[in-house]
Amino acid sequence: MRLARLLGPDLKQILKEDPDEVRELLEEIHPEDLADIVGELDPDEAAKLLAQLSAKDAAPIFERLEEDEQGEIAPLMPPESIAHIASEMAPDDRADFFSGLPVSVGDVILEKLEVVDPEAAEDVRELEKWPETSAGHLMTTAYVHVSPDVNVREAIEAVRAHAEDHQENVYNVYAIDSNEKLVGIASLRDLLLASPLLGLSEILQTNIISVKPNDDQEDVARRMARYDLNVIPVLDERDVILGVITIDDIIDVLTAEQTEDVQKLGGVEPLDVPYFKTSFLSFIRKRGIWLVVLFVEEFFTQTALRYYDPVFEAVKGAAYYVPLLISTGGNSGSQSSTLIIRGLAVGEIKPRDWWRILVREAVMGLSLGVLLGTIGFGRVLMYPEQHINFALTVALTLVGIVMTGCTVGAMLPLVLKRVGVDPATSSTPFIASLVDVIGIVIFVHVAKLVMANVIAAAGVH
Amino acid sequence: MRLARLLGPDLKQILKEDPDEVRELLEEIHPEDLADIVGELDPDEAAKLLAQLSAKDAAPIFERLEEDEQGEIAPLMPPESIAHIASEMAPDDRADFFSGLPVSVGDVILEKLEVVDPEAAEDVRELEKWPETSAGHLMTTAYVHVSPDVNVREAIEAVRAHAEDHQENVYNVYAIDSNEKLVGIASLRDLLLASPLLGLSEILQTNIISVKPNDDQEDVARRMARYDLNVIPVLDERDVILGVITIDDIIDVLTAEQTEDVQKLGGVEPLDVPYFKTSFLSFIRKRGIWLVVLFVEEFFTQTALRYYDPVFEAVKGAAYYVPLLISTGGNSGSQSSTLIIRGLAVGEIKPRDWWRILVREAVMGLSLGVLLGTIGFGRVLMYPEQHINFALTVALTLVGIVMTGCTVGAMLPLVLKRVGVDPATSSTPFIASLVDVIGIVIFVHVAKLVMANVIAAAGVH
Numbered sequence: 018m019r020l021a022r023l024l025g026p027d028l029k030q031i032l033k034e035d036p037d038e039v040r041e042l043l044e045e046i047h048p049e050d051l052a053d054i055v056g057e058l059d060p061d062e063a064a065k066l067l068a069q070l071s072a073k074d075a076a077p078i079f080e081r082l083e084e085d086e087q088g089e090i091a092p093l094m095p096p097e098s099i100a101h102i103a104s105e106m107a108p109d110d111r112a113d114f115f116s117g118l119p120v121s122v123g124d125v126i127l128e129k130l131e132v133v134d135p136e137a138a139e140d141v142r143e144l145e146k147w148p149e150t151s152a153g154h155l156m157t158t159a160y161v162h163v164s165p166d167v168n169v170r171e172a173i174e175a176v177r178a179h180a181e182d183h184q185e186n187v188y189n190v191y192a193i194d195s196n197e198k199l200v201g202i203a204s205l206r207d208l209l210l211a212s213p214l215l216g217l218s219e220i221l222q223t224n225i226i227s228v229k230p231n232d233d234q235e236d237v238a239r240r241m242a243r244y245d246l247n248v249i250p251v252l253d254e255r256d257v258i259l260g261v262i263t264i265d266d267i268i269d270v271l272t273a274e275q276t277e278d279v280q281k282l283g284g285v286e287p288l289d290v291p292y293f294k295t296s297f298l299s300f301i302r303k304r305g306i307w308l309v310v311l312f313v314e315e316f317f318t319q320t321a322l323r324y325y326d327p328v329f330e331a332v333k334g335a336a337y338y339v340p341l342l343i344s345t346g347g348n349s350g351s352q353s354s355t356l357i358i359r360g361l362a363v364g365e366i367k368p369r370d371w372w373r374i375l376v377r378e379a380v381m382g383l384s385l386g387v388l389l390g391t392i393g394f395g396r397v398l399m400y401p402e403q404h405i406n407f408a409l410t411v412a413l414t415l416v417g418i419v420m421t422g423c424t425v426g427a428m429l430p431l432v433l434k435r436v437g438v439d440p441a442t443s444s445t446p447f448i449a450s451l452v453d454v455i456g457i458v459i460f461v462h463v464a465k466l467v468m469a470n471v472i473a474a475a476g477v478h
Numbered sequence: 479m480r481l482a483r484l485l486g487p488d489l490k491q492i493l494k495e496d497p498d499e500v501r502e503l504l505e506e507i508h509p510e511d512l513a514d515i516v517g518e519l520d521p522d523e524a525a526k527l528l529a530q531l532s533a534k535d536a537a538p539i540f541e542r543l544e545e546d547e548q549g550e551i552a553p554l555m556p557p558e559s560i561a562h563i564a565s566e567m568a569p570d571d572r573a574d575f576f577s578g579l580p581v582s583v584g585d586v587i588l589e590k591l592e593v594v595d596p597e598a599a600e601d602v603r604e605l606e607k608w609p610e611t612s613a614g615h616l617m618t619t620a621y622v623h624v625s626p627d628v629n630v631r632e633a634i635e636a637v638r639a640h641a642e643d644h645q646e647n648v649y650n651v652y653a654i655d656s657n658e659k660l661v662g663i664a665s666l667r668d669l670l671l672a673s674p675l676l677g678l679s680e681i682l683q684t685n686i687i688s689v690k691p692n693d694d695q696e697d698v699a700r701r702m703a704r705y706d707l708n709v710i711p712v713l714d715e716r717d718v719i720l721g722v723i724t725i726d727d728i729i730d731v732l733t734a735e736q737t738e739d740v741q742k743l744g745g746v747e748p749l750d751v752p753y754f755k756t757s758f759l760s761f762i763r764k765r766g767i768w769l770v771v772l773f774v775e776e777f778f779t780q781t782a783l784r785y786y787d788p789v790f791e792a793v794k795g796a797a798y799y800v801p802l803l804i805s806t807g808g809n810s811g812s813q814s815s816t817l818i819i820r821g822l823a824v825g826e827i828k829p830r831d832w833w834r835i836l837v838r839e840a841v842m843g844l845s846l847g848v849l850l851g852t853i854g855f856g857r858v859l860m861y862p863e864q865h866i867n868f869a870l871t872v873a874l875t876l877v878g879i880v881m882t883g884c885t886v887g888a889m890l891p892l893v894l895k896r897v898g899v900d901p902a903t904s905s906t907p908f909i910a911s912l913v914d915v916i917g918i919v920i921f922v923h924v925a926k927l928v929m930a931n932v933i934a935a936a937g938v939h
Contacts, residue, residue, distance in 0.1 A: 045685055049705055173670070180667045187667045188649055205666060206641045206648045209634070224506055242733065244510055245726040247708055264725050265706040271729065272703065275736045276820050282743060283816025283906060284809055291826040292817055293834070301845055304813050308880075311809045312850050315802045316857060322798035329797075336790075336797045337783035340914060341776045343801060344808075348745055348772045348907045352765050355744025356753055359737055365752040373754070381761055388766055389773050396777065419769075445744060445906065446809045453801060 052081035060086075064093035067102070076105035084117035085290060092122050100129035104137050107185060109157035109266060111137065112144035116154070144260075152237045153230030155270065156251045156260030159183050165192040165200050165221065170213035176205055185263055189248055192221055199225065199250060199258040227252045230259055234270045239364060241267050278362060281441040282355065284311065307446070314450040318343070321457040328461050331475030332468060334403070335460075338411060343456035345389060346418035347449030350426030353378055354448045357430045358440045368435045374427050382423030386416035410460075410467045417459040422452045513542035521547075525554035528563070537566035545578035546751060553583050561590035565598050568646060570618035570727060572598065573605035577615070605721075613698045614691030616731070617712045617721030620644050626653040626661050626682065631674035637666060646724055650709055653682055660686065660711060660719040688713045691720055695731045700825060702728050739823060742902040743816065745772065768907070775911040779804070782918040789922050792936030793929060795864070796921075799872060804917035806850060807879035808910030811887030814839055815909045818891045819901045829896045835888050843884030847877035871921075871928045878920040883913045 042051060055063050055078055067075045067090065079087065079102050091099050091114075103111050103126065115123050130138040140158050147153025161179040163172050172190045180187045188205045201221025211220050227250045228237050241249050247264045277287040286303035288295045295303075322329065322339065329336045357374065360366030366374070390412035397408035426448050430440035465472055503512060516524050516539055528536045528551065540548065540563050552560050552575075564572050564587065576584050592599040601619050608614025622640040624633050633651045641648045649666045662682025672681050688711045689698050702710050708725045738748040747764035749756045756764075783790065783800065790797045818835065821827030827835070851873035858869035887909050891901035926933055 047685075047687065047705055177670050180671055184667070187670075206645070209638050209648075210641055224508070226508065238729075242726070242729040244508055247725065264708065264729075265703070268699075268703040268725075268729065268732070271732055271736075272824060275732075276824065279740060279743065279816060279820045282740065283812050285813045285816060288817075292821045293826070293831070297838075297842070297845075300842055301849075304810075304842070305846055305849055307813070308806065308809055308846055308850060309853065312802070312806055312853060315805050318801040318805075319798050322801070323795065326798075334784065337780050337787075340779040340783070340801055340804060340918075341773070344776050344779075344805075344911060344914060345769065345773055347805075348769055348911075349765075351744050351907055352746045352768070355740060355746060356749075359740045360753045363733060363737065365754070370754075377758075381758070381765070384758075384762055385766055385769055388762075389769060392770065392773060446812055446910075449907075449910075450805060450809075453805060457801075 048077040049081050052078050056082050056086045060089040061093050064090045068094050068098045072098070072101035072105045075102045080106045080110040080114070083294075084113065085294060087114050088117050088119075088122075091118060091126065096125045096129045097133075099126050100133045103130050103141075104134035107157060107183075108137070108140050108144065108159050108260075109155065109263075112141050112154065115141050116145055116149065147230055150234045151230060152228045152232040152234060152251050152262060153259065155234050155237065155266055156230070156262045157186065158260045160186045160191055160248075160250075160261045161189065162191045162193050162258070163217065165194060165218045167217050168213065169208050169211045169215045169217060169220070172203060172217050173205075173208050173213075176208070186248060186261055189261075190217070191250060191258055191261075192217060193258055196255075197257045199227070199252055199256055201225070202250070225250065225252075228262070229253070234267075235274050237262060238267045238271050238274070278358075278441045281439070282358065282445055284308075284446040311446050311450050314447070315453065317454040318457060321454055325457070325461045327475070328464060328472060331472045332407065332410075332464055335407070335410075335464065338397075339457060339460065341393075342411070342414055342418055342460055343453040344449075345415060346422040346452040346456040349382065349385060349419045349422030350448045350452040351445040353423045353426030354430055354445055357427050361430060361434055361440050368431050371428065371431050374431070375424060378423040378427040379420060382420035383416065385423070386419035389419060390415040404468075404471075406468050406471070410464045413467065414456075414460045414463045417463065418452070418456045421455050421459065425452055425455070509538040510542050513539050517543050517547045521550040522554050525551045529555050529559045533559070533562035533566045536563045541567045541571040541575070544755075545574065546755060548575050549578055549580075549583075552579060552587065557586050557590045558594075560587050561594045564591050564602075565595035568618060568644075569598070569601050569605065569620050569721075570616065570724075573602050573615065576602050577606055577610065608691050611695045612691060613689045613693040613695060613712050613723060614720065616695050616698065616727055617691070617723045618647065619721045621647045621652055621709075621711075621722045622650065623652045623654050623719070624678065626655065626679045628678050629674065630669050630672045630676045630678060630681070633664060633678050634666075634669050634674075637669070647709060647722055650722075651678070652711060652719055652722075653678060654719055657716075658718045660688070660713055660717055662686070663711070686711065686713075689723070690714070695728075696735050698723055699728045699732050699735070739819070739902045742900070743819065743906055745769075745907040772907050772911050775908070776914065778915040779918060782915055786918070786922045788936070789925060789933060792933045793868065793871075793925055796868070796871075796925065799858075800918060800921065802854075803872070803875055803879055803921055804914040805910075806876060807883040807913040807917040810843065810846060810880045810883035811909045811913040812906035814884045814887030815891055815906055818888050822891060822895055822901050829892050832889065832892045835892070836885060839884040839888040840881060843881035844877065846884070847880035850880060851876040865929075865932075867929050867932070871925045874928065875917075875921045875924045878924060879913070879917045882916050882920065886913055886916070 055066065058066065067079060082090070103114065106114065115127065118126070127138055127141060130141070143158070144154060144156065161175050163175045176187055176190060190203045190205070190208065191199055192201045192203065194200050201218070201223045202225060203217060203220055203222065207220050226240065226244050226246065228240060230251050230253060237249065241264060248261050250261050251259045253259055280287045284307045286306060288303060322336070357366060393415050394408045394412040397403050397411050398405065429448055433440045433442060516527065519527070528540060543551070564575065567575065576588065579587070588599055588602060591602070604619070605615060605617065622637050624636045637648055637651060651664045651666070651669065652660055653662045653664070655661055662679070662684045663686060664678060664681055664683065668681050687701065687705050687707065689701060691712050691714060698710065702725060709722050711722050712720045714720055741748045745768045747767060749764060783797070818827060854876050855869045855873040858864050858872050859866065890909055894901045894903060
């Protein structure tokens with residue numbers, strides 16, 4: 018990003034005037050940085066530039082553009098050029114590119130790709146079969162496979178042949194039998210350490226950690242992270258290898274999933290694209306929906322307050338403590354739900370732990386409630402006109418509210434997880450609003466108990 | 479985890495009764511799963527078991543234990559056994575282990591390590607020099623280095639020699655001159671494709687993407703993700719190579735940093751350890767601190783409401799709308815701050831974009847405010863006794879409050895980032911409480927404008 022900003026204007030000029038320079042630039046500048054610069058050009062400038070390059074030079078830049086940039090540029094280029102570029106792309110990037118295109122545009126290009134590189138076109142169709150966030154969609158079909166009957170030298174030779182055409186996935190050899198069933202994996206490290214004439218089957222690692230094509234990408238990420246894997250094979254139910262997933266794609270997945278979780282926690286529908294690229298209308302929809310839900314949820318505070326009007330009339334000034342009290346419940350609820358949601362996401366917490374969590378949160382809520390209740394008690398008494406019973410009401414209400422916040426905040430994500438909804442959907446504002454209403458009920462009932470005489474004197478019962 | 483639960487009891491029994499079985503188990507079960515089981519044993523059982531194994535068998539299990547488990551088990555074993563195990567650990571895991579120990583325990587073991595494996599002890603001291611979350615602390619000193627004057631065959635030979643002793647970092651060769659300055663990198667892929675007698679310098683990649691030892695681990699993670707690197711070298715200011723960082727450590731970093739961010743956003747000081755391992759007192763401290771801060775912040779709502787008492791007395795029922803109105807401001811503020819904090823974290827947003835963001839959020843706040851204002855207007859009029867002017871007051875207040883929420887929520891993280899504080903620290907509850915107080919002020923002033931006659935009739939000015 019920095020490089021693009023610093024060198025941007027000059028490089029843009031060079032790229033526009035003399036596309037032959039790009040080959041030289043590619044030697045000196047990482048294609049990621051070049052993609053940044055190309056992404057900043059107008060789509061028609063970028064399309065013109067990429068069309069002038071050889072497909073081999075254009076592919077490493079094009080595959081690193083954002084999906085929305087690819088979508089803008091591709092329709093402006095001759096479908097034939099794009100097909101040639103697509104043929105040079107890594108299979109997983111190629112599939113991502115096609116799945117980001119409108120069907121009408123994608124079909125035209127895919128037809129051309131069929132002519133240029135039938136195998137690649139077949140690959141795209143294969144990978145597109147799987148759901149967007151599944152292992153099958155994330156995998157690449159470019160990996161080294163050999164028969165388990167070859168020897169070590171032949172396996173190394175297969176690596177070398179693969180490496181001629183591919184940057185990625187050259188460090189593992191997958192041994193597959195005649196039914197494409199995966200029987201074992203050998204790392205290039207193991208191959209180098211073995212004697213060249215040894216049978217590959219002698220050194221194959223047969224205890225294979227793999228994923229299924231329908232597994233969610235987040236589960237794939239956790240599994241690869243857990244076992245420190247750089248590559249993981251995707252096997253169908255008969256152990257036939259469909260492809261492999263590489264770690265660099267997993268990092269992108271982790272980052273995207275985290276963004277989604279954070280946005281949900283903040284009460285926003287996940288944006289899918291960066292802040293500045295999200296359209297105004299899309300923002301209104303994704304934020305508005307939650308704001309309206311929370312607004313309607315919060316109506317109940319007004320309804321409750323109105324319902325308890327006689328009590329608030331009887332206890333002068335009590336209504337002014339409502340925001341303070343209920344927001345404290347919301348804050349403790351946010352804390353608990355955040356802790357539980359994150360714990361569930363990283364697998365530290367399971368729904369079956371709910372009882373332990375409930376006890377823990379109740380005790381924690383009691384302790385934190387006593388802490389805040391003490392402060393609140395002192396605060397109320399700073400007003401000389403306030404009766405000690407009102408201070409006690411505030412203190413006890415805080416204990417009740419914080420306990421409620423902690424337990425409700427902790428249990429709701431567990432319930433959602435149990436019924437199969439992403440727990441992050443119970444955004445912290447949602448829990449806060451829920452606890453707000455309960456808080457009012459607690460406040461009024463504590464007041465009725467502690468200040469029974471005052472309230473009775475005002476004729477309320 | 480599942481494996482540990484399913485096989486747990488049996489395996490535990492085997493491990494306790496016959497440690498010789500562990501070698502066989504290691505062939506069949508991933509050390510990560512064995513570490514899970516060992517982590518579930520009582521510390522003294524685990525210590526007894528590990529001490530009975532050869533250091534070579536124990537190390538892959540021990541280095542995969544959680545830091546707190548290591549800390550519990552290590553003091554229960556003879557320092558000599560631990561030193562032998564440490565000598566077999568990967569240098570980065572070894573350094574992590576020592577930095578997690580109390581100094582008194584660590585020093586005794588380090589002294590023994592000095593005898594067993596002086597180079598490893600030196601390594602620990604070297605890596606411990608760097609701050610806990612820096613690149614220097616994350617790197618490993620086990621990588622393949624050769625002189626740039628060797629040929630391709632010799633470089634491959636160096637890889638093979640390194641692979642004899644190490645699992646990791648066998649796929650890149652680092653060419654360093656006589657001053658340990660890094661002059662270039664060759665991947666094993668490039669080496670395999672080149673002719674064996676070619677000089678290594680012919681195929682060295684000299685355009686090196688690296689990090690400095692003091693770089694923050696999150697920046698290292700972003701850089702490796704951006705350039706799809708599996709390994710990145712750590713260079714000092716004179717380009718001397720100090721070590722390399724591998725991608726599996728980066729995934730752990732990303733997950734840990736994300737947990738920290740989510741917890742901060744939820745108004746909890748980061749826990750550092752999993753939910754169930756966090757002590758009760760530590761919870762009280764890490765949650766209590768924020769709850770008290772937010773509680774004190776929220777006092778101002780009570781102060782403001784009390785101050786404006788005459789207005790609320792004049793406009794019957796107005797006080798009951800306060801929680802609804804101010805929480806809506808808080809919700810819109812949470813949304814904006816979440817979007818900006820995440821945008822900053824992944825580098826999509828820079829503080830210098832503040833003006834664009836301010837304009838965008840103000841317009842968005844206006845639109846969302848009008849949306850909610852319309853709903854609120856209708857809602858108030860559902861009560862036949864409410865005057866249309868009060869409905870208008872509620873509607874206009876919502877417009878003002880949502881605009882304020884959006885702009886304050888978006889600007890505060892940018893300000894924090896600018897002054898060098900982690901923007902996630904402006905937790906969403908903090909912003910919500912801040913907006914609450916402003917919301918009351920807006921409500922009262924809108925009421926004074928729209929309902930001037932009612933308020934004047936009640937003798938307020």
